[in-house]
Amino acid sequence: MTVVYWLAYGMLGGGALLALVRLARGPSLLDRVVATDTLLVIIAAGLAVHAALARDPTLVPVLVVVSLLAFVGSVSVARYVGGMLVDPRGDGQDAGPPEAAGQRTGGTP
Amino acid sequence: MNAGPLADAVALTCLLLGSLLCLTAGLGLVRFPDVLTRMHAGTKPQVLGVLLVMIGGAIRLQGWSSTWMLLLVAVFQMLTAPISAHMVSRVAYRRRHVRRDLMVVDELGMAPPRAGEARGDEPADAAPEPG
Numbered sequence: 001m002t003v004v005y006w007l008a009y010g011m012l013g014g015g016a017l018l019a020l021v022r023l024a025r026g027p028s029l030l031d032r033v034v035a036t037d038t039l040l041v042i043i044a045a046g047l048a049v050h051a052a053l054a055r056d057p058t059l060v061p062v063l064v065v066v067s068l069l070a071f072v073g074s075v076s077v078a079r080y081v082g083g084m085l086v087d088p089r090g091d092g093q094d095a096g097p098p099e100a101a102g103q104r105t106g107g108t109p
Numbered sequence: 110m111n112a113g114p115l116a117d118a119v120a121l122t123c124l125l126l127g128s129l130l131c132l133t134a135g136l137g138l139v140r141f142p143d144v145l146t147r148m149h150a151g152t153k154p155q156v157l158g159v160l161l162v163m164i165g166g167a168i169r170l171q172g173w174s175s176t177w178m179l180l181l182v183a184v185f186q187m188l189t190a191p192i193s194a195h196m197v198s199r200v201a202y203r204r205r206h207v208r209r210d211l212m213v214v215d216e217l218g219m220a221p222p223r224a225g226e227a228r229g230d231e232p233a234d235a236a237p238e239p240g
Binding site for chain 1: 131136151159170175178185197
């Protein structure tokens with residue numbers, strides 16, 4: 001039982017840490033959206049693993065809220081990035097989100 | 110309801126497999142090169158991992174209210190994961206966050222440009238990641 005406990009929490013914690021690395025490093029906004037989505041899913045899985053291992057059903061409603069929040073967050077940020085208009089000034093290239101504009105060469109941010 | 114050691118073993122196996130999928134998602138997020146491949150890695154635990162963890166939790170918790178709530182979470186994940194993945198990948202393709210040199214087939218790029226499409230929506234290569 002203790003072995004299962006440490007293995008499950010170790011793998012979940014490792015996955016969450018790697019998702020945090022991508023969240024910090026990710027070059028574009030969408031990389032961070034994907035990382036945040038994965039991080040919230042891992043958090044939900046960790047809550048469920050705790051509830052299952054401790055036989056404690058009080059955390060189960062939190063799972064519903066976390067999964068709802070992950071969906072709403074990623075969809076709203078994706079719509080925000082997708083709704084940015086083409087910059088009418090300059091050569092017609094879109095300005096994009098600040099992260100994307102900083103990456104490109106030759107664009108007018 | 111009396112759970113035997115077999116039910117416990119099945120539940121713990123499901124929990125461990127779900128945790129392993131979460132670890133692989135983190136590894137794929139760090140190692141893969143662009144948004145689409147990272148999304149491919151990151152959505153592994155969204156369906157199969159959450160489903161396995163919910164099955165394990167439902168076996169271990171042994172109450173109808175928590176079982177229904179875990180089922181609700183699993184169904185909700187399976188409903189919403191394709192929607193958010195579709196939106197994020199479409200925006201990533203249009204906003205130049207995709208490495209087109211890594212693609213095997215690019216059906217959106219082969220399509221003829223539509224009349225009302227705004228300039229700047231054409232796909233282009235993302236800058237290679239520094240480091």
